[in-house]
Amino acid sequence: QLAYDYYKTTCPNAEAIVRREMLSFAFLDATAPAAFLRLMFHDCQVQGCDASILLDPIGLKSEIKSSRNFGIRKLDAIEYVKSALEAECPGQVSCADIIALAARESVALSGGPHIAIPLGRKDSRASNYQQADAHLPSPSISVDAFLHIFMAKGLNLEESVAILGAHTLGAGHCLNIIDRLYNPKPDDLMNPVFEARLRLQCPTLNPLMNLTATSNDITPIIFDNQYYRDILLGKGLFFIDSSISRDPRTSDIVKQFAIDQDYFFRAFSSAFVKLSSANTLSKTKGEVRKQCSRVN
Ligand code: HEM
Ligand SMILES: [Ca+2]
């Protein structure tokens, strides 16, 4: 039911408007594209790509309150794009499509591939933090469980390794790293210089003492294949990043992506289309919200 020309008659400028707004957000804050890319994953991973992450019902515990959504940013920016689209074509463009388009533009304007995505997602009428707790992965997830998540959405092995290449952008907080540093799994070997630097930044196991963020790869505002070279050198920020560089099922793909950026971009593009189209709501089950934080 999604279509590449979904807004052709109802809102022909929709994609151009999202592109324009994303460009200005990126100019104001170079870390914004990372936030939009992660937002798409965290929306699609819980109830499907339905903007459930944006709902903030008064008095109820919504998805965004889940601890797994720690560090999610720029929700106000999506609301701003929504108001621009409501002014252009009222009641047409769903918040779920805005999230997907914002992520797509973020990749392109950071130097990554230009990805054509089908549109027509509908917005959910509910969100629930327990769903987020249950479905958003922990940074210490096993390679098995990681592959299971993405293969269940129709990604193949190559595409699953490629989608984690989203960690070429952005940063992570100590909260998500301290376990690796102070309660390491026996097979979690890091580059010693990198590990020493992380310990300086995240000095104790107490998460309240560690508010710093560290970049995911050494080029955190550029969408490139540096992430794969970093993880091969033992400089992956999270346990799962390091794990895919060692697991026999994924390590050869990591090595290929590390030397061939075009190959990474192609696999990432098809992975992105699949992830951002997973479990979308049909016309009768969802709606097009007027305001992204509220049901109509
Ligand atoms: C098993 C899969 C994944 C795990 C365990 C994981 C985990 C994490 C964690 C723990 C953070 C840091 C949050 C913080 O401390 O602020 C993070 C950041 C990020 N993740 Fe993932 N992630 C996964 C997959 C993905 C996917 C599929 C995407 C996008 C397609 C993605 C995009 C990002 C981005 C862009 C950031 C940086 C956000 C920012 O700088 O604001 N991740 N991820
Ligand atoms: Ca969702």
Ligand SMILES: [Ca+2]
């Ligand atoms: Ca990068």
